[in-house]
């Protein structure tokens with residue numbers, strides 16, 4: 236495992252009520268259209284960790300446009316960083332990996348001047364010690380793919396997540412995770428890729444996605460982007 240490799244940046248999560256964040260990696264155009272619209276319908280926003288090389292890539296599924304990015308931001312969503320080339324950081328040198336992340340940041344600024352990625356997620360969940368260390372300084376947080384709810388002693392450079400992969404996790408299982416977050420006043424970060432009728436093994440249908448968002452709304456849970464959730468956690472830790 237690349238995770239838990241001798242470098243971490245610990246943060247205590249001491250919330251008076253649970254917080255849930257919806258995140259999308261890459262992100263396929265269906266995440267912006269269906270995922271983003273469903274969140275908006277409930278007055279929520281999410282975090283889209285994007286690899287900007289996919290914007291003009293060959294796959295029509297991932298070919299989002301700068302309009303999708305602008306709309307996401309206009310609807311209270313956050314754009315997060317996921318390397319430019321969707322680079323597997325464990326398969327390249329640290330220098331090249333870091334340069335690829337910086338390139339993503341630079342291209343974003345040409346597309347949306349003044350905009351900056353504040354949070355990061357590792358493509359394939361692949362971490363290396365030097366990149367983790369770099370991410371700890373360059374970003375407020377970095378999300379991995381290890382399953383779990385973020386509680387006390389959370390590693391800010393390897394935030395845990397629960398996958399919204401419809402073919403693998405029935406809604407009952409997901410609702411159970413929401414209950415677990417409620418019980419512990421934890422920070423639950425969901426993650427998926429496509430939100431499409433013809434979903435991949437790494438995605439889900441709009442109906443499945445909406446059922447999860449609806450469940451959060453029904454239970455009165457705070458839904459926030461990664462950046463907003465970090466603000467909430469920082470504020471509540473200072474109060475206590």
Ligand SMILES: [Zn+2]
Pocket residue numbers: 260261317321357358359
């Ligand atoms: Zn990815």
